[in-house]
Amino acid sequence: MMQLYHAPASPFVRKVMIVLQEAGRADAVTLIAASGTPVDPGSIPLDRNPLGKIPALVREDGGALYDSRVICRYLDDLFDLGLYPGGARLWPVLTLEATADGIADAAVLMRYESVVRPAEFRYPDWMAGQSAKIDRALDAVEARWLSHLAGPVDMSQIALAAALGYLDFRQPERTWRDGRPGLAQWFAGFAERPSMQATAAG
Helix, strand or coil: CEEEEECCCCHHHHHHHHHHHHHCCHHHEEEEECCCECCECCCCCCCCCCCCCCCEEECCCCCEECCHHHHHHHHHHHHCCCCCCCHHHHHHHHHHHHHHHHHHHHHHHHHHHHHCCCHHHCCHHHHHHHHHHHHHHHHHHHHHCHHHHCCCCCHHHHHHHHHHHHHHHHCCCCCCCCCCHHHHHHHHHHCCCHHHHHHCCC
């Protein structure tokens, strides 16, 4: 059986868990709790991912895969899910997935800045810069990607839902829905999927 090093609060872990739920194959992995930070890898297995990040997926042959985009692509191929379409349709999916992962990455960095870095060394302008990345990306989704979100479920939608769920979980004060009615409506519907309900943190 495959092993997945994970922490439920991670948006990148949640991406993988949503894919497993969508496939109906959550039973295909054994979950191994792992946590750490950029300054202390903690229980994250560095022999599986030398970058000291989760998720990391250990396949049945013992080989390890990371990061979440690689793992999700592997699971999509393994279970023949069709979350990454072929031909020219692939590029919008990959671009929106990268945008969603960028939102999640900026939010995680903000979390590290506020809970890992000592208060006297925190840099408000850096935090503001990360927050601005999130706002720009959300604005771009509202302006350019709503028609794509209205289409069949693909990996970019899963990644975006995981990122938005993380914003709600870690930054409840961020009113990201304001001024983005289309995105807010889409997420409200997507969040009702069983895969989202089963993977919600908190």
